Amino acid sequence: MAVLAPLLFIFLVLGPSSINGDTDPSDVSALVAMYQSLNSPAQLTKWSSNGGDPCGENWKGVTCSGSRVTEIKLPSLGLSGGIGFQLSSLTSLTEFDVSNNYLGNQIPYSLPPNVQRLNLAGCGYSGTLPYSISQMHSLEYLNVAHNQISGQLPDMFGQLSSLSILDLSSNSFTGDLPESFSLLSSANDMYLQNNQFTGSIDVLANLPLKTLNIANNKFTGWVPSQLRNINLQDGGNSWNSGPAPPPPPGTPPVPSGGQSRQPSGSVPSSGGSTGGKKKSGVSGGAIAGIVISVLIVGAFIAFILLKRRSKKSKTDIEKTDHHQSVIPIPPQPDSVDPIDSVQDSAMVDTKAVQDSAMVNTKTFEMPPVINLKPPPITHTKSFDDNDSTSKPTVPKKVHVAPPDATSYSIADLQIATDSFSPDNLIGEGSIGRVFRAQFEDGKVVAVKKIKSTALHGQLSEDFLEIVSDVSRLRHPNVTELVGYCSEHGQHLLVYEFLKNGSLYDFLHLLDEYSKPLIWNSRVKIALGTARALEYLHEVCSPSVVHKNIKSANILLDSELNPHLSDCGLARLVSDTDQDENVGSGYSAPEVSMSGQYTIKSDVYGFGVTMLELLTGRKPFDSSRTRAEQSLVQWATPQLHDIDALAKMVDPALKGLYPVKSLSRFADVIALCVQPEPEFRPPMSEVVQALVRLVQRANMSKRTVSIEQGSYVRTSNQDSRES
Structure with a gap:
């Protein structure tokens, strides 16, 4: 008993705090300060300016682990004010997302120091990036897009070796890219479009990039060859025409720090004094003489070998070249620099390069052709079509199971859908029927069973190519492809399941148990859908044309966030189905005349969907009077008349x-919805207009409270219905 007494005392003292899950006082203080800076908005349910327990009381958007706050997610809530100046005390916070709110002019210096995902996009910020970001060593995702941040980008990225995704798009950055960009050793996706950056992009040459969008800037020089086989979008710049010149004699190899070769006549950024440069030039001339001699001899020997081997069969040549591939050579012969090769091992590598180029180019070009899959596209053209050397040797379709999608068997999907029972049918479109599927582990997905006529007699390899393209479409407002099935002539796509169905259902299939969409939700859906189209049109390269924008293809999750479906499936829509789409009310005038779809016809379809959100009417309704059957024709003349608009x-x-x-x-x-496609805005401008709309909305407290209450009831009702 004497031993148990102290233990019991300790339990009584320490136990309640751990059992009740009281939030760390420093985290509470930071959230209270943030709430007060945001003017105590009603949208932040459970939050309080008098303290409290964010973890125990489930404050909106706050996630905890134990007593520490680990995530704050408050996107697109119409918040205004600031986010406070105590965020640096949130030392356990790993994700901070306050995007698409109006949060003042300057990003505060005090930010969560250990955050991994930081999203400040669309917040109305100007000024510059705070230098505190340079100390976030755990940062993996940084998004400050769609603000008005201006000036030179600070050279502060040297310590952000974990940063994988960087989005600085649609701001007003100027000047050259910072040298510390070359140290972003984990950078996979970088979005710098729609700024005023100048200079070259050589600093990006050696990054492990998969996606790079640098469109609509003031870049000059040449695009480094290392970046030409990635998902690259570089239009709207002042690139030099023609091939990039070779480096001057004696130029050292590209350093691992990320600096690529400078164009002829330019001085490397790491160059030393004039004397050092002169010394390098003298030694370089001597090396150049040796190099030229070696190359001439090597070329002569290779020519003789080629003549001797010309009598051998093609099979023998391939075997010989395969044996020679044991000799170390650069992995990408299309970017080999002969001078660099000779500096490493003159005779052996020169011979290997000559043999590779003159005898059997296909042996070493096959790997990059297979591995460097083009970015998500909807047409059939691929890098294989542009590479004449690879056509004879690489099959047109070299596709295996896409790495980002799971392969399901027909048996698995039959069990999960109860043999595709009509009871599990949740939708039907021009491509096929969609079924709800539930696996034994409880996971629920949506299975789209492609019509046999949709592939137009194409082979399974064509279907796998489509799956591979679609699986690479990654955006919060694009329906995620989970997996696929291609067996016994059957082709199915497996998507994430979104419990609230389609926007069409919400607008046109209401019953007495359903709550209509409030205004804030409608704007939120329009903005999310616009972001999805902006991604397809302006981030993906080449652009992805959807061809079938309509409310039935906008699916809503439990929070009424929109997810655009059927992205990347335009090739599966037959001409007959396209003709049916023309009469749906969503098709642009030029589509009705020519049958040609473009990104501008997608913009038109989006405008029609916005009209649905505004009026609650169908795009074409034969039950109405003739003057009101076409929504666009009826509504367009009234859009700028405030009195008529109120009646619509x-x-x-x-x-x-x-x-x-x-x-x-x-x-x-x-x-x-302008009839002339050239006058319709790009989706990036539509996104910015809708962001400004949200930021400038100045609703009365009464309107906000009524709408917020309706939203909560709607969400609860949706949960019960599903």
């Missing part, structure tokens, strides 16, 4: 909307 609004809203927000929403619609 969906009656289900019951007048609960901000008048200014409604007017700006109508202005965006008018731009998107």
Whole structure:
């Protein structure tokens, strides 16, 4: 008993705090300061300016582990004000997302120091990036897109070796890219488009990039050869025409730090004094003489060998070259620098390069052709089509199971869908039927069973190519492809399951148990869908044309976030199905005349969908009078008349909307549904317009509280219905 007494005392003292899960006081203080800086918004349910227990009380958007706050996710809530100056005390925070709110002019210096994902996109920030970001050594994702941040980008990326995704797009950055970019050793995706960056992009040459968007800047020089086989979008710059010149004699190999070769006549950034440069030139001339001699001799020997081997069969040549591939050679012969090769091992590598180029180019070009899959596209053209040397040797379709999608068997999907029972049918479109599937582990997915006519007699390899392309489409507002099935002539796609169904259902299939979409939710859906199209049109390279934008293809999750479906499946839509789409009310005028779809026709379809959100009407409704059957023809003349606009609004809203927000929403619609495609805006401009609409919305407290209450009831009702 004497031993148990102290233990019991310790348990009574320490036990309750751990059992009740009281939040760390420093985390509470930071969140209270943040709440007060945001003007105590009603949207942040459970939050309090008088302290409390964020972890125990489930404050909106706050996730905890034990007593520490680990995630804060508050995107697109119409917040305004600031995010406070105590965030540095949130030392356990790994994700901080306050994107698409209006949060002031300057990003605060005090940010969570150990955050891994930081999303400050679309917050109205100007000024510059705070230098505190340079100390976030765990940072993997940084997004400050769609702000008004300006000036030279600080040279502060040297310690961010874990940074994988960097999005600085749609700001006003100027000047050259910082040298410390070359130290982003984990960078896979980089978005720098729609800024005013200048100079060359050589600093990016040796990064492990898979996606790079540098469109619409003021870059000059040449695109480094190392970046030509990635998902690259570089239009709207002032690139030098023609091939890049070779480096001057004696130029050292590219350092591992990431600096690529400079164009002829330029001085390497790491260069020393004038004297050092002169010394390098003298030794370089001597080396150049040796190099030229070696190359001439090597070429002569290779020519003799080629003549002797010309009598051998093709099989023998391939075997011989395969044996020679044991000799060390650079892995990508298309970017080999003969001078660098000779400096490493003159005779052996020169001979290997000559043999590779003159005898059997296909042996060493096959790996990059197979591994460097082109970015997500909807047409059949691939790098194989542009590489004449690979056509004779690489099959047109070299596709195996896509790495980012799971292969399912027909048997698995039959069990999960109860043999594709009509009870599990949740939708049907031009491509095929969609079934709800539930596996034994409880996981629920949506299975799209492709019609046998959709592939137009194509082989399974063509289907796998489509799957491979679609599996690479990654965006929060694009429906995620989970897996696929290709067996016994059957082709199926497996997607994430979104419990709230389609936007079409919400707008047009209401019953007495359903709650209509409030205004804030409609704007949120429009903005999310616009972001999805911006990704397809302006991030993917080449651009992905959807061809079938409509409310039935916009799926909603439990938080009413939109997910655009059927992305990348345009090739599966037959001409007959396209003709049916023309009469749906979503098709642009030029599609009706020529049958040609472009990104501008997608913009038109998006504008029609926005009209649905505004009016609650179908794009074409034969039950109405002839003058009102076509939604676009009926609504367009009234979009700039505020009195007529008020009469057009969906009656289900019951007048609960901000008048200014409604007017700006109508202005965006008018731009998107213009009959001339060249006058329709790009989706990036649509996104910015909708972001400004959200930021400038100045609703009364009464309107906010009523709408917020409706949203909560809607969410609860949706949960019960599903």
